[in-house]
Amino acid sequence: MKNNHIVSASAPGKLLLLGEHAVVYGYPSIVTAVDTRLTVTIEESNDVSGIEIDAPGVSDTRFVRSAIDGIKKHWSAKLPNMIIHTKSDFSSLYGFGSSSAVTVATIFAVRELLGMQHKTLREVFEVAYEAVLDVQKGKGSGFDVAAATLGGTLYYGDGGKVCEPLDAPSIPLIVGYTGIKADTTSLINEVAEKKKQYPDKVDRIFQAIGELASQAKERLEEQDWERLGTLMNFNQEYLRDLGVSSEKLETLIKAARSEGAFGAKLSGAGGGDCMVALYSGSDSERVAIEKAITQSGGEVLRVSSDAAGVRIDPQPHETTDDQKELFIVVDDNDAIVGYKTRYECHHDPSLLHRTVGAVIFNDKGELLLQKRSMTKDMDPGLWGISVAGHVTKGQTDDESISREMKEELGVHAPLTFITKFITRDPRESERAVIYKGIYNGPFTPHPQEISELRFFDLPKLRELIHRHKIQLTSGAKKTLDAIGVWSS
Numbered sequence: 001m002k003n004n005h006i007v008s009a010s011a012p013g014k015l016l017l018l019g020e021h022a023v024v025y026g027y028p029s030i031v032t033a034v035d036t037r038l039t040v041t042i043e044e045s046n047d048v049s050g051i052e053i054d055a056p057g058v059s060d061t062r063f064v065r066s067a068i069d070g071i072k073k074h075w076s077a078k079l080p081n082m083i084i085h086t087k088s089d090f091s092s093l094y095g096f097g098s099s100s101a102v103t104v105a106t107i108f109a110v111r112e113l114l115g116m117q118h119k120t121l122r123e124v125f126e127v128a129y130e131a132v133l134d135v136q137k138g139k140g141s142g143f144d145v146a147a148a149t150l151g152g153t154l155y156y157g158d159g160g161k162v163c164e165p166l167d168a169p170s171i172p173l174i175v176g177y178t179g180i181k182a183d184t185t186s187l188i189n190e191v192a193e194k195k196k197q198y199p200d201k202v203d204r205i206f207q208a209i210g211e212l213a214s215q216a217k218e219r220l221e222e223q224d225w226e227r228l229g230t231l232m233n234f235n236q237e238y239l240r241d242l243g244v245s246s247e248k249l250e251t252l253i254k255a256a257r258s259e260g261a262f263g264a265k266l267s268g269a270g271g272g273d274c275m276v277a278l279y280s281g282s283d284s285e286r287v288a289i290e291k292a293i294t295q296s297g298g299e300v301l302r303v304s305s306d307a308a309g310v311r312i313d314p315q316p317h318e319t320t321d322d323q324k325e326l327f328i329v330v331d332d333n334d335a336i337v338g339y340k341t342r343y344e345c346h347h348d349p350s351l352l353h354r355t356v357g358a359v360i361f362n363d364k365g366e367l368l369l370q371k372r373s374m375t376k377d378m379d380p381g382l383w384g385i386s387v388a389g390h391v392t393k394g395q396t397d398d399e400s401i402s403r404e405m406k407e408e409l410g411v412h413a414p415l416t417f418i419t420k421f422i423t424r425d426p427r428e429s430e431r432a433v434i435y436k437g438i439y440n441g442p443f444t445p446h447p448q449e450i451s452e453l454r455f456f457d458l459p460k461l462r463e464l465i466h467r468h469k470i471q472l473t474s475g476a477k478k479t480l481d482a483i484g485v486w487s488s
């Protein structure tokens with residue numbers, strides 16, 4: 001929803017799966033956007049003269065300034081007096097790309113504020129990449145800027161000339177933070193120095209890393225996690241040869257592999273920051289790998305991959321969701337431990353709360369999805385499953401799903417229970433119960449909740465997701481994976 005005076009935009013963080021350092025020299029890489037977001041809110045204000053920046057959690061405000069300079073230079077825009085606030089779901093210490101996310105989100109928010117929506121995402125990327133390079137003295141491949149702008153999972157190289165969205169709805173990843181902040185620019189410089197001293201050896205390493213990234217692209221789209229993991233392990237060997245791994249990274253990588261991870265490697269510049277492990281997707285394996293990482297002194301960071309790119313978010317007063325509604329908080333065995341408000345549950349991942357959802361198919365086997373309206377407090381504008389909601393205090397799961405279905409779709413269709421699972425992300429933790437129904441409609445979608453309601457043929461849906469024509473909420477992705485919709 002557009003507001004004349006205040007606009008918020010958020011951009012995702014990133015995780016590099018393959019290709020670090022070689023990508024600085026144009027070789028391909030694979031990056032996925034993660035669902036921890038950085039939000040920039042721009043407030044037009046005559047209380048300030050020029051631009052004031054209030055940026056807690058952003059280590060370097062030069063990126064915001066550089067983004068503004070880039071807009072003025074490339075879009076010949078005249079900016080009003082304004083205050084720029086930033087808020088991050090993640091620490092800038094993790095190496096998740098807070099600099100690129102804040103640059104992209106700033107540009108996107110200003111684009112909205114000035115009514116310059118005709119500027120394409122490619123143009124946003126170009127201004128943002130140049131702004132980042134200006135601050136980083138020309139160093140950086142731009143993969144992080146591309147992930148923040150486009151989201152999803154990308155095959156990226158050649159300074160952005162190669163930038164292909166990959167079909168990878170959810171990748172079973174575990175991220176371990178070393179607790180040590182890496183200095184990306186120094187590491188890029190060290191590698192450059194090594195390349196000067198041993199040009200043939202370093203070129204051969206870069207070529208091999210590029211080759212691994214290009215093989216990984218196919219393995220990823222086939223969801224061949226075992227082979228993809230092997231390629232990641234080879235990539236780690238080359239990064240070690242380049243001298244950018246560290247003792248702590250090696251310890252966490254070894255811990256993950258010893259518990260059955262198919263592959264594990266550093267992610268980012270090296271020297272510290274995070275490692276990433278790829279596993280089968282089984283819950284018991286995830287628990288074992290996470291435990292091994294923690295016992296080896298790492299911190300497990302829960303993120304999901306393939307997150308949505310930069311987007312405009314509604315203002316809190318624009319949301320139609322009652323922030324005081326009481327939800328049911330449970331323990332890992334689904335026993336009730338208390339009640340907390342919608343607002344609290346959506347801002348504290350330690351509050352595991354009950355949610356319900358339904359997947360409705362028509363008799364042609366097509367799946368009903370709803371596009372969430374722009375006034376939803378979570379994931380506005382993204383596509384969710386047929387019905388999704390929370391279990392309110394005093395209601396059972398069955399009662400809540402019937403109420404939600406009636407409220408959202410205006411019908412009472414017969415549903416049967418299919419599965420129950422727990423999902424956690426940095427914003428919130430849910431205990432989801434999912435139902436299934438066969439129903440052809442007609443429906444009366446609630447206009448405040450749903451902006452579009454459609455049945456999708458499954459192969460077509462996959463194609464639309466792949467081409468980023470449709471962005472699913474992370475809850476929808478998890479549900480569709482959990483019920484095996486892609487394999488049926």
Ligand code: MEV
Nearest residue numbers: 020021140141142268269
């Ligand atoms: C840092 O996250 C990854 C590097 O390849 C640098 C870059 O690509 O900009 C080391």
